[in-house]
Amino acid sequence: MHEELENFERNHVWDLVEPPPNRRPIGTKWVFKNGRGEDRMVVRNKARLPGVSSKEGIDYEETFAPVARLEAIRILLAFAASKGFKLQQMDVKSRFPNGFIEEEVYVRQPPGFESARFPDRVYKLRKALYGPKQAPRAWYARLKSFLLKSGFVMGSVDKTLFLLSRGGDTTIVRIYVDDIIFGGSSHALVSSFAERMSGEFEMSLMGELRFFLGPHIKQGPEGTFVHQAKYTRDILKKFDMGDSKPMTTPMSTNTALDADEDGEAASPRTSHRQAVKRIFRYLKFTPELGLWYSSGSSLFLRGFSDADHAGCRIDRKSTSGTCQLLGTSLVSWSSRKQASVSLSTTKRVEGVDNALIKGEIESQWTGLIALLV
Template sequence: MLFAFFSHSAYVACFESRDVSHALSDPNWVNAMHEELENFERNYVWDLVEPPPNYRPIGTKWVFKNKQGENRMVVRNKGFCQKEGIDYEETFAPVARLEAIRILLAFAAPKGFKLQQMDVKSAFLNGFIEEEVYVRQPLVFESARFPDRVYKLRKALYGLKQAPRAWYAWLKSFLFKSGFVMGSVDKTLFLLSRGGDTLIVQIYVDDIIFGDSSHALVSSFAEQMSREFEMSFMGELQFFLGQQIKQGLDGTFVHQAKYIRDILKKFNMGDFKPMITPMSTNTALDADEDGEVVDQKEF
């Protein structure tokens, strides 16, 4: 255990820190930093070792971000310092397209079941990497006994170029072992057939969208994922890639009301009175600059 006094899973800070020295002035950020490093230990992400000869370790940096009232505190690698062929080979990882999610919604609606959504916490910390990668110790949290040592990564860390690919490979392997088959065209679509039911799973990095008319199959999959990974179950799919989704008995509706409100707020137009159309349909147009009557139908 790195920190014996670690106890909480989330800490709320009133400000979004600019750097480490700024964050250290708020105990909530300090606790969040402890929590993140404890998470690395729990997932066996790295080992503290002697620096190898003729090998320059990759730098690390703290990233501070408030998200939905919860601190999202992560240590990131400086991925731009990696050299192809040395620190990584391949980086591509498939992600679901928005069109695929819309097709899935269109499929689920007439079948009478609602799509569910869950999120894998610290997803990238689950993916093993094939390359030998060394990183510097995080700023402020260097080992007192071994300040000159570096961390050798076992698993992918945020910011590594191969992190998304490593996570996708690990999740795909787990789903295959669980009996899923992958779509022949969409490599982020996985299907599991049990009797007359088919569970559908769509992957977008660490977001898992899934559903089936069989409640037992859906619950079983959620429990299975929770045993393998640290999950956040978010219930019915309501928001994805900027799209708000409402699933009801009268159909499934996709809209961007929140996005529109955010745009109006950004340009100080939130208090403007709404209009059904940008222009009144009953306005009589005047003559043009030459004094000729304007054809109303053209406008």
């Protein structure tokens, strides 16, 4: 808690002032959390002081802050593997208190740390706290402003991607709230970026990217391997299926799920529960499977699509599936039930189908990939 408040003082987060008339300050409370490493061991004890908004709230206009999509992160991993440079990771300490806010916001003094001389005063915020809805946007605006002043160019499609080109070398930065992935073709440029960030913000340099938003990432000279073995083990343990018999496929080919009106109710029916348990047993069989992004892969964008005919036994709707690859690297995929009912068995010509899906993919990803290339 002392570390958190000392950080507020260093960053000039607030000023202790007399309570303004006709202004209701929002409350504060302490939130504690253990920071854990890849092996789930506690590596840091954290104390955060978020602002707790009341029902009356504070007037504000914008709260949206861009967040990198997982597909975009996979594209960056595939691109980095193809270009042969390793991605690094850094974490911003107390990210939200680095962002300036435009609104006039007052908060009560932290519980247990009230001023002995001025117990009735409140803090007027100069920068954002955790809790208020505009805090993520304020932090993103501060970080974006710093990167643009440092010579980076922001992606025209993806606003969480920043690039810096110097003498034929490139530095790439991807931000996800307070987690920052960066790398480039020049060690000097990458080191310079890390030093500038550490000089502007309080950073934890975590070295080579190994663990990000759940997946494990292993970077090597031949490519990058992404897997979720730890998450798989955790979810099997959570549902007491760690000792279940492994299955080689997630579903039997002769399984046909329907409403099962006569089956025993079990969230929602026994047959449905058994189908889900089959999936868990498949995960037991495949904990180490993952995505391989080869260093020899090209950056050619390809997409594939397919659909069954009236595969749902209940409403006769079809299920469509798509996948998108950057060279040989799978970066995006989807499977969803169609909104309309299939009335025909006519199959589209393969060339037309591929052209349609390729156009859809290019409209979604080409801007990002073109910026990277």
